Amino acid sequence: MGLALDVLLFSGIVLFGVGFFWRDRRCHLARVAGWAAFGVFWFLQFPSYVEKDDPLNALGTAVALPIFLYLGYHEKLSYDWKEEYQPLRFLAVGAFWAAAIYFTVDRIPALSGGLIQIVTDHTSALLNSVSSGYTVGPVSYGANTGLWRVDDAELYAPILDPAAQTDVVNIVLACTAIQAIAVAAALIFSTRDDPRRKLLATAVIFPVTYVMNLVRNTVVIHYYYTAGQDFDIVHSGYGKGLSLLVTAILLLLAFYLLPELYVVLNGLYDLPWRKAPGWDYRKNVGTLFRKSRERSRDKEGGAPPPVKGPAE
Numbered sequence: 001m002g003l004a005l006d007v008l009l010f011s012g013i014v015l016f017g018v019g020f021f022w023r024d025r026r027c028h029l030a031r032v033a034g035w036a037a038f039g040v041f042w043f044l045q046f047p048s049y050v051e052k053d054d055p056l057n058a059l060g061t062a063v064a065l066p067i068f069l070y071l072g073y074h075e076k077l078s079y080d081w082k083e084e085y086q087p088l089r090f091l092a093v094g095a096f097w098a099a100a101i102y103f104t105v106d107r108i109p110a111l112s113g114g115l116i117q118i119v120t121d122h123t124s125a126l127l128n129s130v131s132s133g134y135t136v137g138p139v140s141y142g143a144n145t146g147l148w149r150v151d152d153a154e155l156y157a158p159i160l161d162p163a164a165q166t167d168v169v170n171i172v173l174a175c176t177a178i179q180a181i182a183v184a185a186a187l188i189f190s191t192r193d194d195p196r197r198k199l200l201a202t203a204v205i206f207p208v209t210y211v212m213n214l215v216r217n218t219v220v221i222h223y224y225y226t227a228g229q230d231f232d233i234v235h236s237g238y239g240k241g242l243s244l245l246v247t248a249i250l251l252l253l254a255f256y257l258l259p260e261l262y263v264v265l266n267g268l269y270d271l272p273w274r275k276a277p278g279w280d281y282r283k284n285v286g287t288l289f290r291k292s293r294e295r296s297r298d299k300e301g302g303a304p305p306p307v308k309g310p311a312e
Contacts, residue, residue, distance in 0.1 A: 002152070005041060009103060012037030016096035019075075020089075028079035031092045032072040038095065039068030074271055081277035086192070087267030094186035101182040105173070107149045112173050113139040120157040120171040123217040130222055133162025161225050169221050169231075177213035180247070181206060184254070191260040201257040205250055212246045 015034035019027045042064035049058035071091065078085050105111045117139050127134040137158040143151040156170035184205050188198050220239040224231050255261055267281035274281075 005044060006107065008037055008041045012041060013096060013099050016092050020093050020096050025079060025082060028075045031075045035068040035072035039065040074274065083277055087264040087281060090190045090264040091268060093190040097189050098182045098186035101185055102178055105178055109141055109144040109149055109155065113141060113155050115176050115178060116155055116157050116171055116173060119176040120159060122214050123171060124159055126214055126218040127221060131162065131226060135160045159221060169224065175217055177209050180209050184209060187254055187261060188258065191258050193258045193260045197257050201254060205254060209250065216242050
């Protein structure tokens, strides 16, 4: 089942890549298939999250299929109407970059293990600058010693307690900030903003995300070892609280550096009202809710003629 799911997942990534790079009207059909593949892949994760008693992720996987099929439906409309709806393209390109970066690293043990080792070494160095004596163990690969990940067990590298050398905190792939970096790459590379702005956003957001993740790791491990606080409290409280604050700041910075982000996100919000070719999503930028008079005008048949979208 694991290999079949990987085939389904990477088929979706390839289809999104085709939908991104192929300069042909049929690129929309590739994106339709990509959304369907992603929807089925995530929906099949639902039982595992239920078994892990993870209600938030279980809910996310449960609604993934209808949401992704809805996005595929709008891509089919774009194909039928022979137009490119930029917010949908932004989302498909973002899915391609985020999934390609994260899952390639996750599924290739040499990449994930190497990244875990680097982050573990850097975290240990920060810890030793605060309180010396921390040591790092080698990455544990379990059964994942080949070219491709075959076991669900997580790869990890231990950081040992400087006092007793018996208590161990493990650094896993989720502690490396690869998810945040993949999402940041998706946001930056998927917009049509000026390349210089994209370069500036990359130069600022990527290193800041990595460094702040090291700080988060250091805070969690230091308070756990030195203060003897419950690990779940320091991890979910201090760690996730710091991550949330940094994420909020970086998102505001991304919106400042890449103004197109807000525009295309507004266009995604507009999808339920996209009933005809040439829907001008930019006219509602700056509003959260459509004006009541526009709704009344549409119901009375007085809607203005659609504005033709960008030519392919």
